[in-house]
Amino acid sequence: MNSxxxxxxxLRIGFLLVLWLFIFGxxxxxxxxxxxxxxxxxxxxxxxxxxxPAPGPAMAPAMTAPPAPANADALTEQxxxxxxxxAPVASDAAARPSRLVILSGPKAGTEFPLGSDPITIGRxxxxxxxxxxxxxxxxxxxxxxxxxxxxxxxxxSTNGTFLGGTRVAVPxxxxxxxxxxxxTTSFELRR
Numbered sequence: 001m002n003s004x005x006x007x008x009x010x011l012r013i014g015f016l017l018v019l020w021l022f023i024f025g026x027x028x029x030x031x032x033x034x035x036x037x038x039x040x041x042x043x044x045x046x047x048x049x050x051x052x053p054a055p056g057p058a059m060a061p062a063m064t065a066p067p068a069p070a071n072a073d074a075l076t077e078q079x080x081x082x083x084x085x086x087a088p089v090a091s092d093a094a095a096r097p098s099r100l101v102i103l104s105g106p107k108a109g110t111e112f113p114l115g116s117d118p119i120t121i122g123r124x125x126x127x128x129x130x131x132x133x134x135x136x137x138x139x140x141x142x143x144x145x146x147x148x149x150x151x152x153x154x155x156x157s158t159n160g161t162f163l164g165g166t167r168v169a170v171p172x173x174x175x176x177x178x179x180x181x182x183x184t185t186s187f188e189l190r191r
Contacts, residue, residue, distance in 0.1 A: 033137075096145075096148060096149065096191075097114055097176055097189035097190055098114055099111050099113055100112040100129075100143075100187055100189055100190075104184070104185065104186045105131065105133065105184045105185030105186065106184075114143075114150070114189070116145050118143065118144040118145070119143040119144075120139065120142050121136075121141045121143070122137055122139045122141070122155075122157075123136050123137065133184045135159045135184055136185070137156075137158050139157075140154070140161065141154050141161045142155060149173050150173070150174045151172060154167075154168045154169070157182075161180065161182055162180065163178060165179075165181075174189050176188075176191065177189075
């Protein structure tokens with residue numbers, strides 16, 4: 001076997017390896033799009049005993065509440081960005097939404113009562129609100145109560161979650177009677 005035949009053999013084997021890596025990459029991407037990523041569930045005891053994570057720039061705002069500064073200047077100094085004056089929030093639970101009303105999609109007209117537990121939305125059968133359509137991810141979004149307000153968090157869905165026509169990138173407060181669109185389904189929070 002001369003050197004040109006050996007070089008050709010090595011190139012063929014290298015090409016086949018690159019081709020198989022490409023195929024495995026495509027299969028992995030399709031699998032995660034179809035089935036989603038598995039969310040790790042902590043047992044209740046472990047979650048209570050776990051130390052709180054150190055705050056950092058990548059931490060989602062829904063994880064921990066920042067300490068309340070004495071004034072807006074302290075908040076500007078703490079975050080390093082200018083702030084807006086927050087709108088007054090009613091302190092009683094009667095002011096917050098009590099139901100989720102589906103406006104369009106396969107379950108249009110359905111109402112769900114809101115408690116204080118988080119609500120997961122997606123195609124998965126372990127979701128609190130199961131939406132079976134081609135544009136909804138397995139674990140698409142989560143509704144959660146934070147500081148007495150309902151927040152929507154997109155769970156890295158393929159097609160996104162929209163609040164009032166704007167795509168949600170970080171956990172965002174849901175105002176009353178503002179449409180939230182997930183796949184072909186839209187809903188509102190109402191009193």
